[in-house]
Amino acid sequence: MQVREFMNTRIESIDADRSVYDAVEIMVDRRFRSLAVTFSGKLSKTSFDGVVTARDIVFKVLAKGVNPKKVKVSEIASRPIICISQETSIQEAATLMEKSNIARLYVCDGDKVVGMISMLDIMAAELIVRARGSHVS
Amino acid sequence: MFLERLFSSGKKERDVTEKMRRHLELLCDVCSKFKTALENQDRNLMCDVIDLERQGDSIRRAVISLIYEGAFLPFLRPDLCKFVEVVDEVFDLLKDTATYCRSTELPEPLRDECVRVALLNFRMSEMLLSSFDAMLKNYDLREKALAIRIYEKKIDDMKFYIIDEAQKIPVSDFWSGKILSDLISGLTSISDVIEDASDHLQIINISMR
Numbered sequence: 001m002q003v004r005e006f007m008n009t010r011i012e013s014i015d016a017d018r019s020v021y022d023a024v025e026i027m028v029d030r031r032f033r034s035l036a037v038t039f040s041g042k043l044s045k046t047s048f049d050g051v052v053t054a055r056d057i058v059f060k061v062l063a064k065g066v067n068p069k070k071v072k073v074s075e076i077a078s079r080p081i082i083c084i085s086q087e088t089s090i091q092e093a094a095t096l097m098e099k100s101n102i103a104r105l106y107v108c109d110g111d112k113v114v115g116m117i118s119m120l121d122i123m124a125a126e127l128i129v130r131a132r133g134s135h136v137s
Numbered sequence: 138m139f140l141e142r143l144f145s146s147g148k149k150e151r152d153v154t155e156k157m158r159r160h161l162e163l164l165c166d167v168c169s170k171f172k173t174a175l176e177n178q179d180r181n182l183m184c185d186v187i188d189l190e191r192q193g194d195s196i197r198r199a200v201i202s203l204i205y206e207g208a209f210l211p212f213l214r215p216d217l218c219k220f221v222e223v224v225d226e227v228f229d230l231l232k233d234t235a236t237y238c239r240s241t242e243l244p245e246p247l248r249d250e251c252v253r254v255a256l257l258n259f260r261m262s263e264m265l266l267s268s269f270d271a272m273l274k275n276y277d278l279r280e281k282a283l284a285i286r287i288y289e290k291k292i293d294d295m296k297f298y299i300i301d302e303a304q305k306i307p308v309s310d311f312w313s314g315k316i317l318s319d320l321i322s323g324l325t326s327i328s329d330v331i332e333d334a335s336d337h338l339q340i341i342n343i344s345m346r
Contacts, residue, residue: 128287
């Protein structure tokens with residue numbers, strides 16, 4: 001199965017200059033576990049340079065007792081984002097996540113980000129492959 | 138074993154299961170055609186979807202007649218009929234959605250996501266057929282039912298995104314807005330009904346053990 005079948009196309013983004021508090025607000029309000037980050041002020045819906053995750057926010061800011069209003073997203077975001085093509089198999093995506101120790105990959109078409117695939121999507125896709133009877137045991 | 142004997146014993150039973158399988162094959166065919174028609178904005182192919190719904194209707198009638206002519210034990214008949222009727226509801230939804238697609242053009246910002254929903258609907262119909270075959274062979278349906286539930290959940294998530302995006306699209310009048318809304322509603326409800334059919338299949342499977 002290719003990632004194009006199971007990726008999420010709903011990607012929320014935030015400007016790198018905004019505060020971590022703003023990021024928390026968006027993530028809690030819209031139930032996202034990560035936000036794509038745009039540096040250099042370009043507010044394109046499909047071109048991102050970094051990512052900030054719930055893990056980054058909790059470990060790097062909240063757990064340390066730092067005020068999230070005083071930290072910029074750019075200070076804790078991971079960059080660059082790791083991109084794969086829509087034709088990448090679920091198995092390859094899982095291997096890349098394991099090697100890079102990350103929980104989500106962005107799916108790109110050239111320079112354009114068209115989707116995102118998370119660990120949960122990988123697990124769901126694996127169950128479907130098994131149900132189709134085409135898994136390798 | 139009981140199930141295998143039950144489904145392969147008499148001629149009437151075999152006729153019913155063959156027709157039910159044909160009904161599900163036709164559903165896969167219609168879902169595939171619908172996806173291609175939506176992807177290519179092919180109105181003629183949408184007409185095929187509408188025509189094939191009638192074929193689905195006639196298979197449903199044939200199955201129900203055979204069942205009430207005496208195929209299967211009486212306690213099984215209502216469940217089998219119900220399953221066929223739920224599958225037929227999917228055909229009805231596909232026909233209605235195809236009709237909306239013929240009378241409006243899908244706005245560009247929604248097209249890719251709607252095509253992906255149509256693809257997942259097709260995958261769900263394939264999984265339902267595979268689940269039916271597994272039931273005839275007395276296999277466990279758990280993995281297949283779970284796959285169908287995962288697809289349904291995925292489409293549910295996509296539905297909210299499509300609705301969010303649709304709200305940003307200006308509509309010229311009431312009817313164009315209503316048709317677009319009904320199109321989205323139909324397209325994203327197909328998975329709910331396929332999931333109902335899958336649940337029903339599992340009930341049949343369990344009730345006959």
